[in-house]
Amino acid sequence: MSDTTGEATASKPDERLAYRGVFQRALIRPEIGAAIGAVAVWIFFWAVSAKFGQASGAQSILDQASAPLGIMAVAVALLMIGGEFDLSSGAATGALGILTILLVRDVAGDAAGAGFSLWVALPLSLLAALGLGWWNGFLVNRTSLPSFIVTLGSFFVLKGAKLGFSKLIVDQIQVGKLDDLAIYAEANNASDKGYGLLDKVFAGEWVRNDHIWDSRDWVYSIGVLAGLTLIVLAIYEYHFRRRDTMNPTGLAGVVVGLALGLVGVWQLHGTDGSGGNTLGALLIGAGMLIGFLGWGMWRYAPRLASDSSAGDADGFMTPLIVGFVALVAAMAVGSWFDAQNGEDLSDAFDLGGSTNLIIAVVVALIAMLWSARSSSAIAVGSAIGGAISAAVANALGEARARVISSGIVALLFMMAFLNLSTEQGARAIIFIALAAVGFVSLITAASRGRRRDDRTGSALLLVTSLALVVMAFFIQSESASAKFRAQAFSVMLAIAAVMAIWAVATMLFDVRRFSDVKADAFARNLMLGAAVLILVGMVARLGWVTEAEAAEGGSIVKYSVRILWFIGFTAVVSWVLARTRFGSWTFAVGGNKDAARQVGVPAARTKTQLFMVVSAAAWLVGVLLAFRLNTIQASTGDGEEFEYIIAAVVGGTALTGGYGSTIGAGIGAVIMAMAVQGIPSARWNSDWRFVFVGAILLLAVVANNYIRTKAESAR
Numbered sequence: 001m002s003d004t005t006g007e008a009t010a011s012k013p014d015e016r017l018a019y020r021g022v023f024q025r026a027l028i029r030p031e032i033g034a035a036i037g038a039v040a041v042w043i044f045f046w047a048v049s050a051k052f053g054q055a056s057g058a059q060s061i062l063d064q065a066s067a068p069l070g071i072m073a074v075a076v077a078l079l080m081i082g083g084e085f086d087l088s089s090g091a092a093t094g095a096l097g098i099l100t101i102l103l104v105r106d107v108a109g110d111a112a113g114a115g116f117s118l119w120v121a122l123p124l125s126l127l128a129a130l131g132l133g134w135w136n137g138f139l140v141n142r143t144s145l146p147s148f149i150v151t152l153g154s155f156f157v158l159k160g161a162k163l164g165f166s167k168l169i170v171d172q173i174q175v176g177k178l179d180d181l182a183i184y185a186e187a188n189n190a191s192d193k194g195y196g197l198l199d200k201v202f203a204g205e206w207v208r209n210d211h212i213w214d215s216r217d218w219v220y221s222i223g224v225l226a227g228l229t230l231i232v233l234a235i236y237e238y239h240f241r242r243r244d245t246m247n248p249t250g251l252a253g254v255v256v257g258l259a260l261g262l263v264g265v266w267q268l269h270g271t272d273g274s275g276g277n278t279l280g281a282l283l284i285g286a287g288m289l290i291g292f293l294g295w296g297m298w299r300y301a302p303r304l305a306s307d308s309s310a311g312d313a314d315g316f317m318t319p320l321i322v323g324f325v326a327l328v329a330a331m332a333v334g335s336w337f338d339a340q341n342g343e344d345l346s347d348a349f350d351l352g353g354s355t356n357l358i359i360a361v362v363v364a365l366i367a368m369l370w371s372a373r374s375s376s377a378i379a380v381g382s383a384i385g386g387a388i389s390a391a392v393a394n395a396l397g398e399a400r401a402r403v404i405s406s407g408i409v410a411l412l413f414m415m416a417f418l419n420l421s422t423e424q425g426a427r428a429i430i431f432i433a434l435a436a437v438g439f440v441s442l443i444t445a446a447s448r449g450r451r452r453d454d455r456t457g458s459a460l461l462l463v464t465s466l467a468l469v470v471m472a473f474f475i476q477s478e479s480a481s482a483k484f485r486a487q488a489f490s491v492m493l494a495i496a497a498v499m500a501i502w503a504v505a506t507m508l509f510d511v512r513r514f515s516d517v518k519a520d521a522f523a524r525n526l527m528l529g530a531a532v533l534i535l536v537g538m539v540a541r542l543g544w545v546t547e548a549e550a551a552e553g554g555s556i557v558k559y560s561v562r563i564l565w566f567i568g569f570t571a572v573v574s575w576v577l578a579r580t581r582f583g584s585w586t587f588a589v590g591g592n593k594d595a596a597r598q599v600g601v602p603a604a605r606t607k608t609q610l611f612m613v614v615s616a617a618a619w620l621v622g623v624l625l626a627f628r629l630n631t632i633q634a635s636t637g638d639g640e641e642f643e644y645i646i647a648a649v650v651g652g653t654a655l656t657g658g659y660g661s662t663i664g665a666g667i668g669a670v671i672m673a674m675a676v677q678g679i680p681s682a683r684w685n686s687d688w689r690f691v692f693v694g695a696i697l698l699l700a701v702v703a704n705n706y707i708r709t710k711a712e713s714a715r
Contacts, residue, residue: 323467
């Protein structure tokens, strides 16, 4: 059969269905903005901190992100997708933890406790949690009051109840101690009421330093490299049209490329010299080129000369020039600023208050001009203006509000940046920002160039790859840190190689423009395999030490079982949202409750169940806190509901309901946890964490709206 048979299928697609390519499908995912943001935040803190990115740092991030923040953010995101809020969710975590402790204590202060076994107390406290969620949902449905008002009332009731009952029963504002069960059991040869087993379930720990595995780095390298390879192959499967008959010649290239890659990995692990490392990198690069192109020759139809499009270039020269200018400016900043100077930026460059104000005003004027003239800025500025005040937009007009709001944001940001940053921090921020603008502009130029013809697009992508190589060598030459000279350098070269190979592949193989169920299913399986391999590699790296590391000693790293609870809870809730009827009902009632009811969706019951899910998550977090802390303060959880909402919004969940992602909420929690760990690791005042949280909230809303609008408009 001919390789071009599939073109007949693609030439007359169903006009009611718009086929989306792999990248457009990725961009319309709610969590894509959070995923990109998580990578950017991690790179930023990794660049400015010596300790960030190590196993101890990963432990701190995962612990901070898991409970209460991560679990509650996922549950709150589910409720927000259903169109409601729960402002009592934070206070409920502390209240349910306190209730659990009081149910198992024989004596609580001067008063008698319930004295139940944990096997009885935990179900009872869970029933109380479900009752709280049912009550919130019942009031919202019966009274038609906004959930904001109903749950705000529940928040104050729980807050007051925690304080009142704590002082009434134990005559203080903390309730404990749960581990007294084990102490009493050991001293009196009595039952510990289930504490010994359940403590492992809810507060177990994995001590990294106690587990030695000398083959760890091999498993890590092979797992991560193989996983990333499968991701690239999955993208190939989504993007290119399959051959009707496979070409066995290409399979030989796959085998040769795989062999070269394995030899390269062995070479890198077998030597520490620069010559050996260079040889290993070259072998891996050659293996990638031969293997990926061999895979394409084996599975995908070749591109015909007539396939090249000839359309409007859509102004690719402008982003191309902007990209090069930004990259040159980034390298100039990297060379000019002192990476070791911890002085305030104003002191380092002898900037007075008036000078700072002048610089900030100039930047604000540039931002206003850009907002008024740039089509891209119109979307961004509109989002900023809408986020600040709809009333202002109505009073001044949308265009004026957009320009003014952009200028105000730029002015405030620059004043804060000039007065609060150190020279070291400013160097990292400006360099990363300019480099990001440069590479995004070059990729935009390549995308626009492809609209003209495929050769232009591929050539511009090769130029982008070359620019990344130049930047990698610049970073290596400018940095005295081993992580930049080796790790960052290697990663950047690998990304450049993948981009170059992709540019060549798009010139050789035919792009798929129609749905292929088998190819999509195979690509999803590749993605699943990639996730498993990368997870295995990362777990090996973070969970074990080598003999050499054990001999050196170092800080003790402990991973809590709360991380597994967070991952498991997120996985279950995400599966329910994506694969079950209840998940479909959640999107429906969040989008339009009345319309959902008219098509048979039990809207009131669904919303009540969503409130019960949030309360059940609060119970789980309360139990985890009770076992972790043994003693719970009456104020535990108060006010944290706003952090849950922020994490959900950062993860792509819309405040208006009907759109969002629980996976994104989990990623949003990780981003906020990275700030908690990264800011002090960078030797900055940790009080500025709240400024960071507010900034990423605003940026997340703007970025998510912008990406979603652009992706949907490209149909």
